[in-house]
Each structure stands twice: as structure tokens, then as C-alpha cells.
Amino acid sequence: MATEAAHGAEHGEGGLVFHPMDQFIVKPLFGDGPVGTFTVTNVTLWMALTVLCVIGLLVLSSSGRATVPGRMQSIAELAYGFIRKMVEDVAGKDALPYFPYIMTLFMFIVVSNFLGLLPLAFTTTSHIAVTAVMAVAVFVAVTVIGFVKHGAGFLGLFWISAAPLPLRPILALIEVISYFVRPVSHSIRLAGNMMAGHAVIKVFAAFTPLITISVGVGILVTPLSIVAISAIYALEVLVAFIQAYVFTILTCVYLKDALHPHH
Numbered sequence: 001m002a003t004e005a006a007h008g009a010e011h012g013e014g015g016l017v018f019h020p021m022d023q024f025i026v027k028p029l030f031g032d033g034p035v036g037t038f039t040v041t042n043v044t045l046w047m048a049l050t051v052l053c054v055i056g057l058l059v060l061s062s063s064g065r066a067t068v069p070g071r072m073q074s075i076a077e078l079a080y081g082f083i084r085k086m087v088e089d090v091a092g093k094d095a096l097p098y099f100p101y102i103m104t105l106f107m108f109i110v111v112s113n114f115l116g117l118l119p120l121a122f123t124t125t126s127h128i129a130v131t132a133v134m135a136v137a138v139f140v141a142v143t144v145i146g147f148v149k150h151g152a153g154f155l156g157l158f159w160i161s162a163a164p165l166p167l168r169p170i171l172a173l174i175e176v177i178s179y180f181v182r183p184v185s186h187s188i189r190l191a192g193n194m195m196a197g198h199a200v201i202k203v204f205a206a207f208t209p210l211i212t213i214s215v216g217v218g219i220l221v222t223p224l225s226i227v228a229i230s231a232i233y234a235l236e237v238l239v240a241f242i243q244a245y246v247f248t249i250l251t252c253v254y255l256k257d258a259l260h261p262h263h
Contacts, residue, residue, distance in 0.1 A: 020202035024126055024195060043130070046122045050115055054107045079107065083248065090252035094259055101141070102255075105134060106248040113194060113240030117233070125243075126194040128187060135187035138251050146258035157261035186250060193243050197236045204228045 029040045058079075061072030069077060083103045087095050109125055116123025124130050146154035158175040160168060207225040 020199040020206070023122075023198060023202060026127070042122045043124055043127065046112070046115060047124050047130075050108060050112045050124065053111050053115065054104075057111075058107065079103075086249060087252055087255075090249060091256040091259060095252070095255050098145075098255060102248060102251055105138070105251060106244055109134075109190070109247055110241060110244035113244055114237075116194065116198065117236060117240060123194050123198055125190055126198060128191045131187040131191040132183070134247075135183040138186065138254060139183040142251075142254045142258040145255070146261055149259060150261055154258070154261045157257055161262075182254065186247065190243050190247050193239060197232065197239055201229055201232050201236070204232065 026035055026041050026043050028035055029042060029045055033039075035041055057072060058076050061070070062076045080103065083106050084096070084099055087099050087102055091098075112123065112125045112130075115121055116126065146157070150156075158172045158179065160171045160175070163171050204225045207221050208229070209222070
């Protein structure tokens, strides 16, 4: 995880000093210069590792197509079946042609989240720049699909015909605003949840070496902080999966609107 328990506290003249947000700083992988457009950074490294892990899980583990699957092939098949059923149940069978893209999104996010739980790792999905690119890509994709499939009829998504006629223009304006806010909420939800959990763990990790500063207080605080870290870490394991699931299922909901825009 990007939260380094061993470096969770710095001892200065003012006592215990910690910086829970330092773990999210983008740094050059080689050297200490400024981060430019083509600079290889810690984000680049962990995104590349995520892609390699996804390829290893989905491609290499299932390349043998064993009749009795091993552990890795079983995980790959379970993930495949889980996301395929989600797409079919939420967006309908006519959304299955877009299943590969949705499956790729889910696997990238969930693997990024779990890799971020490793010691000294960097959680790429905690950065709004990463999640915003994915959210905007989903927004543009479903909008293009909607207009390609239905032409001007896609605008029916914003016209609630079941509402009383005087309210329809007002509701249409609200629907338009909420539609364009989708990529914002879609990206902030994922980045915010991942960042918050890791920051809280870093805060508690900073109190673990307190026993080296004050034995009396540390005897009580240090064990409690370790228990708190363990509990939050267990919660973060669950959150890592849930946030990938939420991002993916919202993508399916938006795709459903594009394929069936009429209220």
C-alpha cells in the first residue's frame, strides 16, 4: 500500500509529525527532476504493473483452457462470468457486444485497487486524473453509441413523457445537467473513496511508533493504532472490490440509457 507504516511518523522538534497525503504525490521514477509530459513516474510504473497483472490473469492463466481449471483460471472464469452477467442483467443482451470494454474497465480498476494495498505501492485509482480519463471515456462512448443507434431520438432520454406537460421542460433541464455531471461523480466517487481509506490508514500508522517517544502513552496508543490499522485495512480490501463494482455497474446503467433512451 502507498501507506508506509515504517515511515508513518517523523520525529521533529515538535514531536510526532506525519503527512498522510504524501503517499499520493506523483514522483519521477528516475531522478528528482520535475514531472513532464513524458516523464516516467511512480504512476506509470504501477499502471504498467496493473496491465501486466490483468494480462497474466486473463490471458496467460486461461491460455491452456484446462478442463479442470487451476486457481488462476478459476479466478479468470469467475470474473468473466460475473461481469458478463452484470452487463446482461443491467443493460440487456443487446449490450453484450460492449462487454469486452466493460470487462477491461473492471479488471483494471479492481487490480489497481488491490495492488494499492501492497506495502510501498502506489494506488493509481486514488488520482482523479486516472479516474477522470476512464469516466470521460465512458461518457463519450455511451453518448456516441446513443446517437449512432437512435440519432436525434437519443434526446428522448431527457424528455420525461410520463411527467405532466408543464413540468417536462424543467425536468428536461435537470436531466441534461445530471447527464453532464455523470463523469464528474463517476470519477470522484472512485478516487475519493480510495484516497480516503489510504489516508486514514496512514494517520493511524503514524501513531504506531509513539511508544518510542513516550512509553507511558505509547503502551496504550500503539496497540490501539495497530488494531485500527488492521480493521481499516480489512475494510479497504472490501472497498477495493466494491468501488470497482460500483464504477462498472454505473457504466452498465449509462450504457442501458444509451441503448434504451426513452422513458
